[in-house]
Amino acid sequence: MWVLPPLRPIKRMPCNCEELEARERDSLAHYAQLSANSRGRNVHEPPPEWRTQYQRDRDRIIHSRAFRRLDCKTQVFLSGSGDHLRTRLTHTMEVAAIARNIARALRLNEDLTEAIGLGHDLGHSPFGHSGEEALDELMRVHGGFEHNRQSRRVVELLEHKYPAFPGLNLTWETLEGLTKHDTAPEPPLEQAQAEFHNASLEAQVANLADEITYYSHDLDDGLDSGLLTEEQLERDIDFWRDASGRMRSEHGDLADECRHYFIIRCLIDDQVHDVVHTTEGNITQAGVASADEVRAQAKPLVAYSANRHEANLKLRAYLYENLYYNSIVHEPHKRATTLLGELFHYYEQHPEAMGEFVQSLILGHGLQRAICDHLACMTDRFVVLEHERLLGK
Numbered sequence: 001m002w003v004l005p006p007l008r009p010i011k012r013m014p015c016n017c018e019e020l021e022a023r024e025r026d027s028l029a030h031y032a033q034l035s036a037n038s039r040g041r042n043v044h045e046p047p048p049e050w051r052t053q054y055q056r057d058r059d060r061i062i063h064s065r066a067f068r069r070l071d072c073k074t075q076v077f078l079s080g081s082g083d084h085l086r087t088r089l090t091h092t093m094e095v096a097a098i099a100r101n102i103a104r105a106l107r108l109n110e111d112l113t114e115a116i117g118l119g120h121d122l123g124h125s126p127f128g129h130s131g132e133e134a135l136d137e138l139m140r141v142h143g144g145f146e147h148n149r150q151s152r153r154v155v156e157l158l159e160h161k162y163p164a165f166p167g168l169n170l171t172w173e174t175l176e177g178l179t180k181h182d183t184a185p186e187p188p189l190e191q192a193q194a195e196f197h198n199a200s201l202e203a204q205v206a207n208l209a210d211e212i213t214y215y216s217h218d219l220d221d222g223l224d225s226g227l228l229t230e231e232q233l234e235r236d237i238d239f240w241r242d243a244s245g246r247m248r249s250e251h252g253d254l255a256d257e258c259r260h261y262f263i264i265r266c267l268i269d270d271q272v273h274d275v276v277h278t279t280e281g282n283i284t285q286a287g288v289a290s291a292d293e294v295r296a297q298a299k300p301l302v303a304y305s306a307n308r309h310e311a312n313l314k315l316r317a318y319l320y321e322n323l324y325y326n327s328i329v330h331e332p333h334k335r336a337t338t339l340l341g342e343l344f345h346y347y348e349q350h351p352e353a354m355g356e357f358v359q360s361l362i363l364g365h366g367l368q369r370a371i372c373d374h375l376a377c378m379t380d381r382f383v384v385l386e387h388e389r390l391l392g393k
Contacts (some may be wrong), residue, residue, distance in 0.1 A: 020052050029107040031283060033200045033291040039172035042156075043165040053171050054111040060168045061115060064161075066122040066154045067092075072379035074128035076218050076329060085221050088128075092121050094217060098272065099209035102302075105276045106283075108202050115170075116177030116206040123150025126380045127340070129324075130333035134340045135372055142368040148180045150376050158373055160357065177203035196295035201283075204302035212271045215315055220264045222323045230260075236318060239311055243267050274308045339387045340375055346390055347371045353390060 021036040028034065035052035048056045061067055070089035086094075096117035103113040124147040125131035135145040152175065156167040176199050198204070219240075222228035233240040243266040247259065254262065282301040288294050294301060304312065323329060347354055351367060354374050361370040378386065 016050055017047050017052060020050075020055075024052070024109065027107070028109060031201060031288045031291060031294055032108045033112055033173055033202050034109065035111070037291070041169045041171055043169050045164075045169065052111055054109060054115050054174065057168075057170045057174045058111060058115040058118060060170065061119045061122070061155070064122065064154075064159050064168060066159060066377065067118065069377065069379050070121060070124070072381050073124060073126055074131070074333075074380055075214075076128065076221055076324065085224060086217055088121055088124055091213060091217065092118060095120065095206070095210050095213045098212055098268065099206045102205045102209060102272060102275060103202060105272075106201065106205070106279060108205060112173055112177070112200070113202040113205050115174050116203055117209060119151060119155060119170075119174065119178055120180075120206060120210060121147065121151065122154045122178075123147045123152070123376060125150075125340075125376045126378050126383050127333055127336045130330070130337050131340060134337035135344075135376060138341060138344050139368060139372050142366065142372075145372055145376070147376075148178065150373075151178045153373065154377075157361075158377065173200060173202070176200065177206055180207060196292075198295050198297050198300055200291050201279075201294050201302060204300045208275055208302050208304075211312070212268060212275070215312060215319065216264055216268050216271070218319055218323060219267075219315075220260060222319070223260050225328075227323055227326050227328060232322070237315060239267065239270065239315075243270070271304070271308065271312075274305050275302065278303055278305045278308075336380065336383070339383050342391060343375060343383065343387055344371055347374065350390075 021034065024032075024034050024036070035054055038053045047053065051059070067089075070092055071087055073088035075086040075088050075091045096114045099113045099117040100110045102108075103110045125135050125145070127134070132145065132147050139145045154167075155170050155175070155178065159167050162169065179199070199207075219228065219233070223230070223233075230244070234244060235241075240263065243263050247254075247262050247266060251262070253259075279302045282303060286294075286297055286301055288297065288301070303309070348367065348371065351359060351362060351370075354370070358370050358374045361373060365373075375383070
């Protein structure tokens, strides 16, 4: 009888940061953001030994309390509505996975892209977009509320686990990726400010991966909940009908769960292919030779084709009409966000009811902003429990 020879242990030295940075230089495109070229952190730290700077960012985000709380925050359906419906955390993980795939295809920095994808919703309010709208209205005369800006506050101020600095002290490039609608963050270490019109390609990829993820997977959750039907989608959404036809021609009749999953997978694959090929063409046409030349472009280079963009706009309108504003989804959100308003006004009268750390923010940031920080950090469940504890109803 043939016997396998004993395995010999392979002796390998740990791969240090310099070696990892050299691998990036050898394998990534010249317009990718290299770890070795990071603008750095606001507070200088010794470089990580066996990780790149962006791998350190990714790990800090994953180990943050804000990241764990995403498990009990609404994506579309209120947290706890169903065992298989997505939460803000599962959505975030899916964004990071799709973003990495696109970055890999374009030879971009996967670690930076993943860090941005994992951190993009850290500042999201409880109760999804309804909660965000409620907080924005409550803060209307105090600077408003927007979850991307709040993600920056979380990683720069509200996480407090390191003795040498507030927040997570992430790299400039990760902070840039979390800044979707504002100007780029100030460069650290007194570096000269450059005027950029766009973010890195890695940040642009994470942003578009978010859109691919929530439209495709919201369709999936809509089907699981019974608020959408395949018959509706076959009738109303052209690319659903096309993907469904391809799936049936290749695999015949499948069980509901497998059929839904496979059609959604086809939709995601189609969008990823469209983004990769369109972006490759945009990069070639722009002739960019560095990450900063990407930032200097007048418009983003990571994009859908015109036809796919138009199809996604139609899908967005369809989901708002048939899913997001469906009374079964929308009415519980409206009732839940009422709790946010009542808690907000209670804390205005009783700031001592908030924790010591939140109270410490009042002097430098104002009472209402401190209350907003406190509420935005809460999970759906904690809002209900805190309302019951403080207001007894």
